[in-house]
Amino acid sequence: MNKKLKILFSAALAVIFMFIIIPLPDPLFEQDYSAVVLDRRGEILRIFLNKKQMWQLPPDSSHSIPRKLKQAVLFFEDRYFYSHPGVNPVSLLRALKQNIAGGKVVSGASTITMQTARLMQPKARTYANKLLEILQALKMELRYSKDEILELYLNHAPYGGNIVGYRAASLRYFRKMPEALSWAEAATLAVLPNAPGLIAPSTDPDRLKQKRDRLLQRLREAGLLSEESCRLAVLEPVPRRGYSTGLLAPHLTRRLHLQYPEQAVIRTTIDAELQRTAEQMVGEYSRQLQSLGIRHAAVLIVENNGGKVRAYVGSPDFFDRKHAGQVDGVRAPRSSGSILKPFLYALALDEGLILPKTQIRDVPSYFGAFSPSNADRKYRGVISARDALIYSLNVPAVRLLNAYGLQPFYYFLEEAGIHTLFRKADGYGLPLIIGGAEVTLWDMATMYRGLAAGGRFVPITVLKDVQTATAPPRRLISPGAAYLTLNILNEVKRPGSEYYWRQYNDGWPLSWKTGTSYGQRDAWAVGVSPQWTVAVWAGNFSGQGNANLSGSATAGPLLFDLFRILPKNPAKASFAKPQEGLKRIEICAQTGFKAGPDCPDKMWAEAPLHQKPLKLCPYHKRIFVSNNEEEQVCSLCWDESRHHSVVRLVYPPDVNQYIRQNGGIVDVVPPHHASCPALADAAPLKIVYPQKNAALWIPRDFNGRLQQVALRAAHQQRDQRVFWYLDNRYLGSSREKHTLAVTLAKGWHKLKIIDESGYSDQVRFYANLR
Incomplete structure (x- = not known):
């Protein structure tokens, strides 16, 4: 073999050797x-x-x-x-x-x-x-x-x-x-x-x-x-530069990228077309609100079937750095306002505390140092549970929470999907139901979607195929209670032209609720249909309050604008009545409690199938009166031939007082026969504030002076005069509106009131000075 062939052969062998030993990456x-x-x-x-x-x-x-x-x-x-x-x-x-x-x-x-x-x-x-x-x-x-x-x-x-x-x-x-x-x-x-x-x-x-x-x-x-x-x-021209690739759902995509940094492709449940429309609508609506000093809004749209998030708008403009546009309003904790009330009413339905027609007291109420008030600063005496929820009254809601139990309601919130409760139940107290806790728009969408699902709560999702650990659905509210609550929410007054939605050919039912936080810092509106859950928040990320801000007027219009563009199935316009979830019980037509033997008018009402027993009507009472009905009598003072029984609707004195103030008519219970050896046990007057053994905190004004405390009482008979005594010292008298302002010293006090007929009431309480 000549030299050239040897070289070629060697080179070939080298190439083959390299081919074998040099691997592909x-x-x-x-x-x-x-x-x-x-x-x-x-x-x-x-x-x-x-x-x-x-x-x-x-x-x-x-x-x-x-x-x-x-x-x-x-x-x-x-x-x-x-x-x-x-x-x-x-x-x-x-x-x-x-x-x-x-x-x-x-x-x-x-x-x-x-x-x-x-x-x-x-x-x-x-x-x-x-x-x-x-x-x-x-x-x-x-x-x-x-x-x-x-x-x-x-x-x-x-x-x-x-x-x-x-x-x-x-x-x-x-x-x-x-x-x-x-x-x-x-x-x-x-x-x-x-x-x-x-x-x-x-x-x-x-x-x-x-x-x-x-x-x-x-x-x-x-x-x-x-x-x-x-x-x-x-x-065709050639491009002169590289363009932006577009950006939809910036808050969500940023969050997912940070959450899954090694995931090359993240598939979501977002509908790009709906997302694009929602972002445009939120931007346009927010620009209208800016003239009122309200800069921000956030939106979450969930398809109830599967709990899939279809649109996620964290703020009106992600790139508005001057006004914190990159804050994610969907995940930011904000004061809940009244947005949690429907869940309390649904739980109370299951617990047997109420039915939609059941009357709840709406009077000044005191729970230690906490005294809730309604947004309109008015009291109605009594109001049906249905109307109390529709009008989002605070006092009935707090009273209902007190009756249901703060701790059970707190546990429900945790189990249903709220992740922002950082205190124990006692740390929130009864104000929990009127905005005392912070919630997120994400959690609210989860909660309302659970209500729409007949009380079965499961986390909503934005991931299409990334496996995440989720708890199985939990039945926390019965189908019957959820259905009755959703029916009430369908009657909430809608804003603007939506007020006449039933008259439109394209009008659709929507069960919805609003909320406005203390100081008018947050406006909420959440609506559910069988197909969709739409959650809206509006306000300022800075937390600045605004007198123009309210759930109904600020967040409500955007909610209905968004709901209007969603595809709808006519077969799923309204929530279907649960076939096995309801029963019929006989109730008092006037008070909404279970009909008692003395209730004059009765009716049948739907109740959750496994509802605990509803309380018998406590207000209709049969009493014996003289034939002229001017005196109440008993076995110790009646004349066998000159008395008969009548049924009266007997509310507590404080309830009667506010019914009369609102132009209502109350049944008059005549005074007991004056010469009767035994007077009736229940006195017609009552000290409303302070309550027995209450601990009061007396605030000071800007000059450091102690402020006065308004003592309050109620009397069943409007024209009765009431005489006031504090620590055995006469303070004065009152008629019709029984309120007296006094300055209190630190320590224990005894308050006593007496009316012209000799009836009295008294309480002891303690005054703390701030």
Whole structure:
């Protein structure tokens, strides 16, 4: 064997040895892709830069390379791609001859496979490295199909600046997915990787257009492009820069990216079209509110079937840094106002405390140092549970919570989905039901969706296919109680033109509730239908109060605007009555309690199937009176032939007082026969404030002086005069409105009142000075 053959043989052996021992990288490319957040249909909501600050989308096996782009790339880069084994020998020999003749690298003769190998391990352009590329290309051809290699090349080819891969380039330069590229756009992407640093749109767009147009002409000459298509394609301009890829649901996508930093593709339940519309509506509505000093709003829309979040708007403008636009209003804890009341009423229905017609006392009420008041500063004496919830009265709600139990209600909130309770139940106290706790819009949507689901509570979700640990659904409210509560909420007065919704052909039922926090800092409105839950918050992220802010007037209109655009199924317009969830019981038609033997008017009402026994009507009482009904008598004082029984609606004195103040009529209970040996046990007067053994905190004014305390009493007989004594010292008298203001010293006090008939009431209480 001569020397030349030995050299060639040795070189061949070396090449074979290198082919065997030099492995392909594993993985072929570093897995450093831009995180992509997708909507329910795969539309991009947001793309994040990768760790190297590059735009590079992860490979998408669900989409093949578009035909136009594929033909343009193959025609420009490697027309024999599907014919050669990774190396084109003819091109390689021609390039070698040209480079030797020119004394420098004139032509690389790189196939797409060889370029892919170079992209895997970028190195200086030397003959040794070229040999390595050839070997790697041959290995790739043995392991991967042609289509897989072409996909690898296009996903990792440079397109100028910090753009890598054809999908990122398509979005950044043309703001569209590759499947929608025109011939001109496909040709642009085909020529860019050839010299991205020299002909990138931001570097030399004119040179880029010349190169693109030459490719288009060659495609026409090859019969791949018609004359007319080529002429029109050449007229299209090339991009002059990279554009934004678009941004939907910015607060949500940021949160998910931080939560799943290693997840390249995050698929959500968001509906991009609905999200886009919701963002626009929130932005426009917020601009209208700005003139009133209200800058922010947040919205969450949930499809009840599956609890899938379809729209998530954290603020009107994510990029408004001046006004904290990047604060996520969906997740920010805010004072709940009255938004939790429906759940208390539903629980009270199950507990047997109320039915919708059951009367609840609405009078000044004192629970230690806490005394709630209604928003309108008025009292009604008594009001049905239905109306108390519709009008969102505070006093009946607090009284109902006191009857139901603070601790059980607190446990319910935790189990149903509220995650912002950072104190124990006693730390919140009874104000919990009127805004004493902070909640989030996310948790409120979860809660109301649970009510719409018949009392079954389960977390809502925004992730389409990422497995998260979720608790199984929990039945916390009975289907019957949920149904009755939703029916009440459907009667809440709607704002603006929605007030007449029943008269519209396209009017739809919506069970909804509003809330306004103390100091008018937060406005809430949450509405549910069988299909949808829509939750709205409005206010200022700074926490600044505003006299124009209210749940109904501020958050309500946006709620109904959003509900109007949602797709609806006529078969699911109203909540279906639970077939096995209700029973009928006989109640007093006037008081709404279970009908007692003395109730004159009775009716049948629906109640939760397993409701605990409802209390018998406590107000209708049978009494014996003289024949002229001017005196009440008993067995010790009646005349056998001159008395008869009557039924009277007997409310406590404080209730009667406020019924009369509101123009109502109360039954008059005549005084007991004056000469009766035994007077009636119940006195017609009562001290309303302070209550027995109460501890009062006496505040001071701005000058440091102790403020006076308003003592209050109530009497069943309107014209009776009441005489007041404090610590056995006469204070004065009152008639009709029994209120007296006094200055108290620190310590224990005894308050006593006496009326003209000799009836009396007294309490002891303690005064603390602040």
